[in-house]
Structures are given as structure tokens and as C-alpha cells.
Amino acid sequence: MPDTLERAPTRYVDSGGLRFAYRRLGPKAGIPLILLQHFTGTMDAWDPAVVNALAARRPVIAFNNAGVGTSSGETPDSVEQQAADAEAFIAALGLKQVDLLGFSLGGFLAQVMATRGAVEVRRMILAGTAPRGGEEHLLQVVEEAFARNARDVRLPLFFTPSAASQAAGAAFVDRANARASDRDPDRGEAVSNPQTQAIIRWCAEPDPDHASLKAIRQPTLIVHGSDDTMFPSINAYQMFKNMSSATLIIYPDSGHGALFQHPETFVSHVETFLGA
């Protein structure tokens, strides 16, 4: 029986004084898909329905970046340093060429890694993210979400108020909570404070001509929710318009967690894109 995100053992790899925790799924051969996680998220915060389905055809690697969950070190307060840590992790695994799936903050890292050349990025998926200088409402949206006192803060944060979206959100939360043992610890403000700084700085950094986006040459799949309150869908449209080889997909009645609201559709779109 193949490993799943819920059952795969957590492994560790060392690089430059840091110890990175990761889980590797899927076949040994093939270009690995590296998952770059959202604000405060650990490996356990990925959707098993998405990750396990993607791992049916290719190696998929989830990891905790420096300072997050079971990885050692401190969380840096800049996207660039977080990207450098992710590059160090990938290099420590001896991977020459990778695909990237960057969700939210993870999508910022993917954009940086795509052009820096430290790791050869073949293709990437940018989900629920924003370009340098993009529009963010992080603090307000997170504050409002916590004030809702929902069963899981991701219900108001990642899904729309509609019954259909909330039902999909509840199913996602159940899937993400299914792993019973060896779950990643929440390191609290030691992660959220520097990651908040990194997100706000990234979006405050002016890039009026979108030079950062124009420098990206890799085929890119941009996936966004119609009603993402944290990073509005205009971010996805701007990325699409300023990248040389981007496909834009926006799902209906969906929020920041659109990729987890429509897991089968999202997986199908990613497979079509990575296999093209």
C-alpha cells in the first residue's frame, strides 16, 4: 500500500546547521513536486485528497521550512530568506530539477525560486497567491476569521460563506485532521510573527512594471478562488497578464482555499498542466 500524507513517516535531512522535516510520497522516479506551504501551515495542513492524488503519478514532497513545525531553526521574516531555506532543503535531498506547488505565502517563495537558479524549476503552480507588490488583506482577514470562533479557523479563512463552500471546507478540515500520530506542532508566534512580516513586506514592495513576473520563464498554472478575501483574485489576473507562459484558472464560489474546495478538479488541472 503506498504511503499517504496521513500515514507517511516524517523524515529529516540536514543542511547548513538546519534540520528539515519532510514527507515523501509517490513513486521514486519522476520529477518531484515540492509543496510550498501557506502562512503558519505545516505538512499536516495540506489536503490529503490533493496530495495523495498527485502522488499517484509523481513524487510529491511536503516539508516544514526553517522554524516551522518539526523543523529546526528560526522562521525568517523575509520571503527571500524563506526561499533560500527551501532551496537548501531541496539541495540537501540531492534533487536537480523540481516542479513547485506554492500556496499563498508558498507562492511568493515559488516566484522567487523560479528566477534565482539555485534550484532548476521546471514548472510551477501558484495557488491563492500574489505578486510582489500585490494586494493583501492578511491582518484584517485573519483577525475577522478568528473572531468567528469557528470549529476551525480555516472555515471562515479559506472558504466562502455559502453552504456549498462551507460543506467543502468541513470535509477538508476532516481530511486534514485525519493523521492520528506524529502531527506537526504549532509553534505559534515564533512562526506567525516573522511570516506576517514577510507577507506584508512582499506586498508592500513596489514592482510597478511587474519586472519580477516578467522575468519568470517557466510554464505556470495560476489557480485562484473567485472570492479570496486575503489575496483578491485581481492578483491572479495581474500575475497572468505579466507572465510569459501562464494559464489562469479561477474557480466559482471559492475563497483562499479554492484548491482544497475542489480537490478533484484541482488535481485534474494540475495533472493536465504538469503532463502537457
Place this chain on the structure above:
Amino acid sequence: MPDTLERAPTRYVDSGGLRFAYRRLGPKAGIPLILLQHFTGTMDAWDPAVVNALAARRPVIAFNNAGVGTSSGETPDSVEQQAADAEAFIAALGLKQVDLLGFSLGGFLAQVMATRGAVEVRRMILAGTAPRGGEEHLLQVVEEAFARNARDVRLPLFFTPSAASQAAGAAFVDRANARASDRDPDRGEAVSNPQTQAIIRWCAEPDPDHASLKAIRQPTLIVHGSDDTMFPSINAYQMFKNMSSATLIIYPDSGHGALFQHPETFVSHVETFLGA
């Protein structure tokens, strides 16, 4: 061996004094996908790579609307009457429920048919089209395309100037020209004049609050080219924003014929959508 668009016999069905020519592909059972064709296009103008692949899983029906190609009657100069003719054709086949793929002008018809109730439309794909009151550059773009004296006017009309897009366009033209016998005749200005009227009227009709789009309840897949010169991609974005259940997909480096530039990707996206 299953029928293909290139080999399927042309059949005829009568309704209210009109004789409609059509070709039916794929299995007998299942919800048929009805193809609604673009400005001046006949059945032969569909891409066999798209149509045959879609017919692997579902009935697919191409037809010539009133006055076009081998169908009798005159081409009406309004979208509403063209939609009524398409509804009469579908009713004459005895079909109770259909999916629609409307390309360009065909997408106008699909939008009208979705809310009129004469035919039960389950889901629809709108490719390279525009809403009522949308932005069109038909006459200028067609004039400039003919002035290029290309091997086939669809090369400048449907594809971008890039080498990759033109190569994909040449492959499409070869595929569309593969049918050797019983090709549909071009009825010239008897079709192009009233269809031009219909297109210009549709886009000139004000619908500032997009009431027409908001009335559509069916799940809809909107597919557009990044650089569609005839109906710019802002049309797709406006349709997406004003429909209750629309998914938006925009392909890179592609023009009005984006669905024929990326046939395998487009078919995969349509299958994912119709099967969801």
C-alpha cells in the same frame, strides 16, 4: 471503428420548414454535447482533434444552423433567432437535455439558450465569446486578417503571431481540412452579412448590470485566449464575475482559437468540467 468528424456522414433533420444538416459522433447514450459554431463556420470548421476526443466519452453533435453550409433556410441577423433555430434543431432530434459548447458567436447563442428554457441546458462551455454588451472588434480584425493573405485566414484570425501559436494554427488548419468528401459549402455573404449584424447588435446592446449573465444558473466553463483580438479576454473576465457558477480558464500566448491551439489541454478541461 467509431465515426470521426472527418468521416461521419452528414445527416438531415426537418423542423418547421427548415432542413438542418448535422453529424453525430460518439456513444448513443449520455447527455449530448451540442456544438454551436463561430462566425461563418460550418461543421467542417471544428477541430477534429477536439471533437473526436470529446466524442470518446459522450455523444457530440455538430450541425449547420439555418442558412449555413448544407442547411436550408436563411441566416437570421439576430442572435435570438439563431438561438431559436438551434433550439428547433435540438427539439427535432428529440433531445430533452443537452450540454452546449459555444465558440464565439456560438457562445452568444448558448447564453441565450441557457435561460430561455426551450431546451434544458445542463452545463455549458463558452469559448472565445462575449456577453451581451461585450467588447468586439469583428470588422477591423477580420479585415486585417484577410489583408495578410495567409494560407488560411484563420492563421492570423485565430492565433497569435508567435512561432508556437502559428505552428499550432497550421496543425489545426491541416486537421480541419482533412475531411476529403462531402465538405460543407461556403455560402459567402448570405451567411457573413447577417451574422455580422447579429454579432455587432449583440455587443452594442447595453446590459450595464449584466442581468443576462446573472440570470444564468448553469455551471459554466469559460475558456479564452490571452490575446484574443476579436473578443478581448476582458469579456471572459466579465462573464466570470457576473455568473453564479462559472470557472474561468485563460490560456497563454493564444488568440481567438485558443481551444484549437491547445486541443488536448482544452479537451481535458472540458472533460473535467462536464464530469464534475
